[in-house]
Amino acid sequence: xxxxxxxxxxxxxxxxxxxxxxxxxxxxxxxxxxxxxxxxxxxxxxxxxxxxxxxxxxxxxxxxxxxxxxxxxxxxxxxxxxxxxxxxxxxxxxxxxxxxxxxxxxxxxxxxxxxxxxxxxxxxxxxxxxxxxxxxxxxxxxxxxxxxxxxxxxxxxxxxxxxxxxxxxxxxxxxxxxxxxxxxxxxxxxxxxxxxxxxxxxxxxxxxxxxxxxxxxxxxxxxxxxxxxxxxxxxxxxxxxxxx
Numbered sequence: 049x050x051x052x053x054x055x056x057x058x059x060x061x062x063x064x065x066x067x068x069x070x071x072x073x074x075x076x077x078x079x080x081x082x083x084x085x086x087x088x089x090x091x092x093x094x095x096x097x098x099x100x101x102x103x104x105x106x107x108x109x110x111x112x113x114x115x116x117x118x119x120x121x122x123x124x125x126x127x128x129x130x131x132x133x134x135x136x137x138x139x140x141x142x143x144x145x146x147x148x149x150x151x152x153x154x155x156x157x158x159x160x161x162x163x164x165x166x167x168x169x170x171x172x173x174x175x176x177x178x179x180x181x182x183x184x185x186x187x188x189x190x191x192x193x194x195x196x197x198x199x200x201x202x203x204x205x206x207x208x209x210x211x212x213x214x215x216x217x218x219x220x221x222x223x224x225x226x227x228x229x230x231x232x233x234x235x236x237x238x239x240x241x242x243x244x245x246x247x248x249x250x251x252x253x254x255x256x257x258x259x260x261x262x263x264x265x266x267x268x269x270x271x272x273x274x275x276x277x278x279x280x281x282x283x284x285x286x287x288x289x290x291x292x
Contacts, residue, residue: 071137071138071147072137072147072149074135074137074147075135075136075137075147075148075149076135076149076151077135077137078135078136078137079133079134079135079149079150079151079153080133080135080151080153080166080167080169081135082110082111082133082134082135083131083133083151083153083155083167084164084166084167085108086105086108086111086129086131086133086155086167087155087156087157087161087164087165087167088163088164089104089105089108090104090105090129090155090157091157091161091163092159092247093159093247094121094245094246094247094248095120095121095122095245095246096120096121096127096157097119097120098116098117098118098119098120098127099116099180100183101116101121101127101129101157102116102127102129102178102180103180103183105129105131105155106177106178106179106180110133110134111131111132111133112131112132112133112177113129113130113131113177113178113180114130114131114132114152114172114173114175114177114178115128115129115130115173115178116128116129116130116178121157121158121159122158122159125156125158126156126157126158126159126160126161127156127157127158128154128155128156128157129154129155129156129157130152130153130154130155130170130172130173131152131153131155131167132150132151132152132172132177133150133151133153134148134149134150134151135148135149135151136148136149150172151169151172152169152170152171152172152173153167153168153169153170154167154168154170155167186224186242186251187222187224187225187242189225189240189241189242189251189252189253190219190221190240190253191253191264191266193219194216194219194238194240194253194255194264195255195262195264197215197216197218197219198212198215198238198255198257198262198264199211199212199215199257199262200257200262201257201258201259201260201261201262202259202260203259203260204259204260205234205259206234206259207231207234207235207236207257207258207259208236209229209231209236212229212236212238212257213229216229216238221240224242224243225240225241225242226239226240226241226242226243227239227240228241228280228281229281230281230282230284230285232285234258234259235256235257235258235259235285236256236257236258237254237255237256237281237282237284237285238254238255238256238257238281238284239252239253239254239255239279239280239281239283239284240252240253240254240255241253241279244274244279246274247274249269249272249273250272250273250274250278250279251272252266252267252272252278252279253265253266254266254267254279254281254283254284254287255284256284256285267279267283267287267288268290270291271283271288
């Protein structure tokens with residue numbers, strides 16, 4: 049009888065240990081799934097620097113960024129981000145105590161990485177999570193100032209390119225703002241734009257100075273998408289119609 053009781057006790061201990069182990073495995077799987085979602089959020093073809101990737105990962109709830117290697121997503125093997133995530137699990141049939149784990153995984157960000165690529169289990173690096181400063185804001189395009197500075201030409205007159213260029217010089221534009229000026233038939237077209245990333249709408253302001261009219265506007269979003277040419281100076285002289 050005592051042998052039976054001892055055997056039953058050992059069986060209970062073994063089962064109990066198995067439950068704890070399985071719960072920890074399940075919690076680790078949950079942490080890995082969380083890291084996988086980080087990879088999904090970061091996946092894409094848009095070029096980004098290592099700092100941009102790290103900042104984006106650190107901005108996801110429940111994610112700590114511990115290491116970033118590489119220079120940019122499009123250089124070499126891309127960017128590797130070591131993230132720490134947490135997962136939890138429990139089996140209330142045996143133990144109502146929830147098991148919570150924190151694990152580290154390496155997530156690769158590259159245009160060649162596969163969608164939903166499984167993150168690699170890695171040892172957590174020493175040290176606190178990385179802190180990324182906010183990105184510098186892009187320079188503002190001087191919409192109101194441009195409208196105020198551009199010359200007005202009376203009806204029957206002709207726009208003076210030199211006068212328009214003097215007005216642009218007086219704006220003391222940020223070096224990142226690209227300026228285009230083109231003359232056609234007594235009118236002068238102007239485009240002020242910021243370099244786009246090839247994926248999102250480009251920021252720009254267009255203007256045209258002509259007899260009896262000086263107009264300043266921002267093209268609609270679809271015209272500012274890559275390949276649409278809405279920010280070119282040609283669109284200032286010959287505005288594209290809005291889509292139907």
